[in-house]
Amino acid sequence: MDSGDTNPADHRPAKAIGALTALGIVYGDLGTSPLYTYQTIVSDAGGHPSAHVALGLLSLVIWALIVTVSVKYCVFVMRADNNGEGGILALMSLVTRQVGGARARTTAALIVMGLFGAALIYGDGIITPSISVLSALEGVTVVTSKLQPYVLPAALVILLLLFAAQRLGTGKIGRFFGPIMLIWFIAIALLGLMAVIRHPGVLVAVNPAYAIGFLARHGMHSLFVLGGVFLAITGGEALYADMGHIGRAPIRAAWTVIVLPALLLSYAGQTALIISNPGLTGNPFFMLAPGWAIIPLVVLATLATIIASQAIITGAFSLTRQAIQLGWLPGVVIRQTSDEEYGQIYVPSVNWLMMVATLALTWGFGSSAKLAGAYGTAVSTTMLLTTALLFNAMRDVWRWPLWVAASLSALFLVxxxxxxxxxxxxIAEGGWIPLVLGAAIFIAMRTWRRGVRAMKAKIDEEERAPNQLMADLAAGRITRVPGTAVFLSRTGTAVPIMLTRHVAQMGALQKTVVTLTLVFEEVPRVSAADRAQVEQVAPDFWHVRVHFGFVEVPNAMVALASARAHGCPVDLDEAVFFAARDHVVRGATSHRLPAWRRAIFSVMYRNAVRSSDRFDLPADRFLEVGRQVEL
Structure with missing residues (x-):
């Protein structure tokens, strides 16, 4: 985070370490883009570009990096943090919290933007590992074409091992990510610099007139080229998404001092090579290296792409946890793989689904050149939606004048x-794949939210006023037996229907009763002072509301322990926990959900993780009570 200390020199080592960490976590995708970007751009431009065209292409890449990454993300988007957290869901929560219910239509539109942008990140997540690893391994064909048949099988093996290793966590090997990526950036910078020294004329491409001239001369055809140029900035969203783990200052420092100069030198060097060798064929990135360095460069590139893939997979895990705790996805098993690093989590279901999709894409397309057509549609859509959300942050959070917010947003929007x-x-070249996947996840998110609300409304209807139960307790008509019972109250009421049914069926109630409601706030973290709210409903009867932020691990046992400090005498060593296990069925009279949504929601609800697993409750003292809910 940006420090407010008066002696910034004291924090230089920490910032340097933070910047090194950012290289390994944030910049894997952006940093490995030179492997396939220029090859795609040259192909889209028709191959064998003239010197003037090559300079126009380089100018487009330079200004795409400056305007989108340096200005939009580093300066403005990263300023829109949600209590230090970043990512499109965090941004959505930030702006919708400010707009509130006063502008319901605006809020609904912002939610749709945020959710669809988040859903598309999964589409990016299955393509990034595939195109990155393939492009790295394809470097061996520069040495000899005889190795070409082994590229695809090797890529499949590496990707399979990468996903299989996720369950072990990356806490131990993660410390090497930063140094490896530093070596990578130094290597691509030196390779590019050597080519630029031989042909320094390429530096004139920093003049935006070359980019504007290229677009003006080529008209509609330039749109095809822009699709390739976009590959140079596809990792830009990671700067914002990983801000909460690393901090704003280290990410900006790493970009300005290391990443941007290295990328510009690499692209400039590839341009110089193309201009000096007009008949060049193949990937210009690997042709920058002397023959003896090709194999070591392929090894280094493969390591860098594995790191880039690891970052996008970890990002998908974090996004899933945020979506679950904000109420947009059902609970799934989430495992903390490190006692020291909060962000080190493993989500088995997401990991294996991504693995199957990534391997299928790799096998189906077979090369990075073919995959380039499928890459970019999801990220470009997410970036567009981020700009729309950013405009609302400028207006509703920062309170900027309309003309300032509109002017900046218009620049980014163009x-x-x-x-x-x-x-x-x-789209026809494969761009439909991440869009279809994103649309499916978006529908699932909306369906889950609507289904949960419909269930809550139905259960609320069935809830009976607790007056009779309270009167019976006060009059001693309910037998109290030794022990402590904790009832999970999903609707937030102090006396849930499950409790009244328990008393009716058992004819007795434990001596100490606690009804527990877990609330997930639209802020990243909740302070310890605000964690638990305790209300005494009756003698030996307590209602506890526990609050968590959307990036926190929801450990109910720890939260209940904190409730003891507020006067709730719950004995966690003997307490028995009760929760409802609802079964969604079709309503006999009214239907709260369309049939297709009810079918999807029923499957999602049936496969959601049990409360004992999600909230870390003791399985040997956890009981689920089944009931049917008509929707």
Whole structure:
């Protein structure tokens, strides 16, 4: 995080370490883009570009990096943090919390933008590992074409091992990610610099007139080229998404001092090589290296792409946890793989689904050149939606004047729309894959939210006023037996229907009773002072509301222990926990959900993780009571 200390020199070592960490976590995707970006751009431009065209292409890449990453993300988007957290869901929560119910239509539109943008990140997540690893391994064909048949099988093996290793966590090997990526950036910078020294004339491409001239001369055809240019910035969202783990200052420092110069030198070097060798064929990135360095460069590139893939997989895990705790996805098993690193989590269901999809894509497309058509549509759409949310942050959070917010947003919007249109043209080449996947996840998110609300409304109807139960307790008409019972109250009421049914069926109630409601707030973290709210409902009867942020691990046992400090005498060593296990069925008279949504919701609800697993409750003292809920 940005420090407010008066002696910034004291924090230089910490910032340096933070910047090194950012190289390994944040910049894997952006950093490995030179492996396949220029090869795609040259192909889209028709192959063998003239010197003037090559300079126009380089200028487009330079200004895409500056406008989108340096200005939009580093300066403005990263300023829109949600209590230090980033990512499109965090941004959605930030702006919708400010708009509130006063502008219901605006809030609904912002939610749709945020959810669809988040859903598309999964589409990006299955393509990034595939195109990155393939492009790295394809470097061996520069040495000899005889190795070409082994590229695809090797990529499949590496990807399979990568996903299989997720359950072990990356806490131990993660410390090497930063140094490896530093070596990578130094290597691509030196390779590019050597080519630039031989042909320094490419530096004139920093003049945006070359980019503007290229677009003006080539008209509609330039849109196809922009689709390739966009590959240079596809990792830009990671700067914002990983801000909560690393901090704003280290990410910006790493970009300014290391990443941006290395990328510019690499792209400039590839341009110099193309200009000096007009008949060049193949991937210009690997041709920058002398013959003896090709194999070591392929090894280094493979390591870098594995790190890039690891970052996007970890990002998908974090996004899933946020979506669950904000109420947009059902609970799934989430395992903490490190006692020291909060962000080190493993989500088995997401991991294996992504693995199957990634391996299928890799096998189906077979090469990075073919995959380039499928890459970019999801990310360009997410970036466009981020700009729309950013405008609302400027207006409703920062309270900027309309003309300032509109002017900046218009600049970003022009760039985003250009890239979005260019990528939409690649729909038939595979761009439909991440869009269809994103749309399916978006529908699942909306269905889950609507289904949960419908269930709550139905259960609320069945809830009976607790007056009779309270009167019976006060009059001693209910037998109290030794022990402690904790009832999970999903609706937030102090006396849930499960408790009244328990008393009716058993004819008795434990001596100490606690009804527990877990609430997930639209803020990243909840302070210890605000964690638990305790209300005494009756003698030996307590209602506890426990609050968690959307990036926190919801440990109910720890939260209940904190409730003891507020006067709730719950004995956690002997307490028995009760929760409802609802079964969704079709309503006999009224239907709260369309049939297709009810079917989807029923499957999702039936496969959601048990409360004991999600909230870390003791399984040997956890009882579920089944009931049917008509929707």
């Amino acid at each position: 760039v985003d729309l250009g890239f979005f249109t260019a990528n939409i043209l690649k």
